[in-house]
């Protein structure tokens with residue numbers, strides 16, 4: 511099959527591309543390079559450096575494709591209350607552009623990567639049947655993109671499926687990005703012999719999933735007849751850990767003497783966020799094979815091999831006031 515993947519220079523997009531190539535599919539991909547890395551782009555794909563907002567190019571690139579994976583996004587939940595224009599144009603507008611192009615070309619299926627930010631402050635573990643209650647522009651933009659996808663696919667008769675990945679970790683995740691990826695930021699800081707910075711009291715809790723455990727499910731979402739029109743959480747519901755416990759596990763793996771720097775909470779940060787995995791287990795055969803500790807160990811090996819890096823403040827803050835985390839306004843990372 512011919513598979514189009516947006517955001518293919520990013521973490522998930524590049525792993526999906528590898529899996530598709532390994533299965534003998536032809537892959538076309540795009541990335542605007544607002545994030546990601548060209549090193550992540552598999553050599554065997556037809557790669558185009560282009561923004562999904564360029565509708566005409568999306569129409570050209572998705573022509574003759576069987577499946578469109580939409581992984582591209584500025585996936586910055588915390589930042590989205592300070593840079594809402596930047597985030598929503600790369601989450602909502604970019605999604606509608608690609609969906610429209612894919613439907614114009616009558617692809618067989620669209621697979622959209624949404625986010626657990628869709629659930630907001632719902633009761634944990636988040637279930638797919640819960641009404642979306644996003645708490646910030648990133649989550650609101652993802653839910654709006656989901657709604658447009660459901661609407662357009664219903665009107666025009668195209669199959670779609672919505673993945674809700676959550677806190678996936680592993681090699682290729684950007685670790686010099688100060689706005690996202692808590693585990694990678696902590697590793698990069700500790701490898702520079704710097705104490706990690708924790709927002710609030712560090713008791714906010716998450717489940718982290720290793721990328722290899724998720725890619726199989728994401729791949730199945732393109733082909734399985736059982737998942738058409740479904741929204742499915744992708745990731746584990748075991749090992750619900752606090753950010754402080756995460757820091758302790760990383761410090762133990764690095765034999766680092768931990769004494770974190772605590773800074774005020776970020777506005778709108780959801781305290782408890784984990785997703786039920788029952789639907790993924792039932793429809794996609796999801797299972798957790800990698801423990802959190804072993805997954806973090808693999809990530810550390812990846813970052814060590816490339817070397818710790820200074821953080822790059824590559825995105826502009828649109829709103830700066832007393833609510834803006836000093837980690838960003840004063841570039842503390």
Ligand SMILES: NC(=O)c1ccc[n+]([C@@H]2O[C@H](COP(=O)([O-])OP(=O)(O)OC[C@H]3O[C@@H](n4cnc5c(N)ncnc54)[C@H](O)[C@@H]3O)[C@@H](O)[C@H]2O)c1
Nearest residue numbers: 517520521522542544545546561562582583585623677678
């Ligand atoms: N990794 C996770 O734990 C996680 C959790 C929830 C949701 N998701 C979703 O999964 C998808 C992939 O996430 P990821 O972790 O691989 O992120 P990533 O940042 O590693 O990759 C996203 C890629 O999209 C590209 N991009 C951004 N805007 C673009 C645009 N307008 N046009 C073209 N390319 C653009 C970036 O340059 C980047 O390479 C995203 O949609 C994200 O919201 C991921």
